[in-house]
Amino acid sequence: MTLQVQPKLIIHGGAGSSLQGKGGLIAVRNSLSKIVADVYTLLLNGANATEAVVRGCQMLEDEPRFNAGTGSVLQSDGQIRMSASIMDGTTGRFSGVINVSRVKNPIEMALFLQNSDDRVLSDYGAAELARELQIPSYNGLTDLRLQEWTLERQGNFQRTMAGVVAEPEMALSSNAGRGTIGVVALDGDGKLAAGTSTGGKGFERIGRVSDSAMPAGNYANFHAGVSCTGIGEDIIDECLAAKVVVRVTDGMSLQDAMQKSFTEARKNNRDFGAIALDATGMISYGKICEVLLAAYHNGENIGDTLEWNDQELIGHG
Numbered sequence: 001m002t003l004q005v006q007p008k009l010i011i012h013g014g015a016g017s018s019l020q021g022k023g024g025l026i027a028v029r030n031s032l033s034k035i036v037a038d039v040y041t042l043l044l045n046g047a048n049a050t051e052a053v054v055r056g057c058q059m060l061e062d063e064p065r066f067n068a069g070t071g072s073v074l075q076s077d078g079q080i081r082m083s084a085s086i087m088d089g090t091t092g093r094f095s096g097v098i099n100v101s102r103v104k105n106p107i108e109m110a111l112f113l114q115n116s117d118d119r120v121l122s123d124y125g126a127a128e129l130a131r132e133l134q135i136p137s138y139n140g141l142t143d144l145r146l147q148e149w150t151l152e153r154q155g156n157f158q159r160t161m162a163g164v165v166a167e168p169e170m171a172l173s174s175n176a177g178r179g180t181i182g183v184v185a186l187d188g189d190g191k192l193a194a195g196t197s198t199g200g201k202g203f204e205r206i207g208r209v210s211d212s213a214m215p216a217g218n219y220a221n222f223h224a225g226v227s228c229t230g231i232g233e234d235i236i237d238e239c240l241a242a243k244v245v246v247r248v249t250d251g252m253s254l255q256d257a258m259q260k261s262f263t264e265a266r267k268n269n270r271d272f273g274a275i276a277l278d279a280t281g282m283i284s285y286g287k288i289c290e291v292l293l294a295a296y297h298n299g300e301n302i303g304d305t306l307e308w309n310d311q312e313l314i315g316h317g
Helices: 022-044 049-061 106-115 123-132 143-154 232-238 240-249 254-267
Strands: 008-016 082-088 093-100 181-186 192-198 218-220 224-230 272-278 283-287 291-297 302-304 314-316
Touching: 008 022, 008 049, 008 272, 008 283, 022 049, 022 181, 022 291, 022 302, 049 082, 049 106, 049 181, 049 192, 082 106, 082 218, 093 106, 093 123, 093 218, 106 123, 106 192, 181 224, 181 272, 192 218, 192 224, 218 240, 224 232, 224 240, 232 240, 232 254, 232 272, 240 254, 240 272, 254 272, 254 283, 254 314, 272 291, 283 291
Parallel strands: 008 224
Antiparallel strands: 008 181, 008 291, 082 093, 082 192, 181 192, 218 224, 224 272, 272 283, 283 314, 291 302
């Protein structure tokens, strides 16, 4: 099989406060690196961008330490409600589910909706779709997330969100969680896709909608793809993913589009991170927070952003 272009891949497992202790850092690095390696192999074997994005999101959703799928945080009423979306840059189709419960991989429902007339479904509609597809009922609750919620309930939910990573040494001591997972892929045919999935902020009001199933948080076209993580309301206010992609489409380089968008966001006191790829294979990432849990394959080797603390808003792989 001959690839027309060198595939590229970048994934994230959230953004937020510092990883407390090398144990947490090493565990997260190992998880992200394994997923990057597995998904990149699929791309080398001819998988298209959307297939790679879905597989990467599935693997991240199945990793209990990240806030998506298994390991999702609990909302204020103690329930898990997840959101996920896909955008295929070639077809220009966005699809997703919002506040769906008791499914293992919300990204699979987003994939099914790619070919539907109604491409974004919320709670009741998403639940009905799960029944139609005969998706087995699944409980993604972990002991750490239950402990986190129970302790916070005793304090009447004084924190505004749950821990970004579910690790025993840090999940309960972190006071800043921005848990989301995401994947952006460029395949061997030069096609782009982006996918994002989340369990939400944690402790939020019932019915709150995240950015993860909006073009603000997940967007791709022929020119670029972006997946965001962080404070969803901040991402929505900046319309971050779509803004970066539109700027690239209008002729700005990916690095410049990310730099301009994050500079604007910092002036607005936003709190988030993002990963991005363009059609030339440029890998970019940015953060306005302490740490971005991202890893990538640049065609030669795997790198990550876990110890990226040079005070720059934007980096590249």
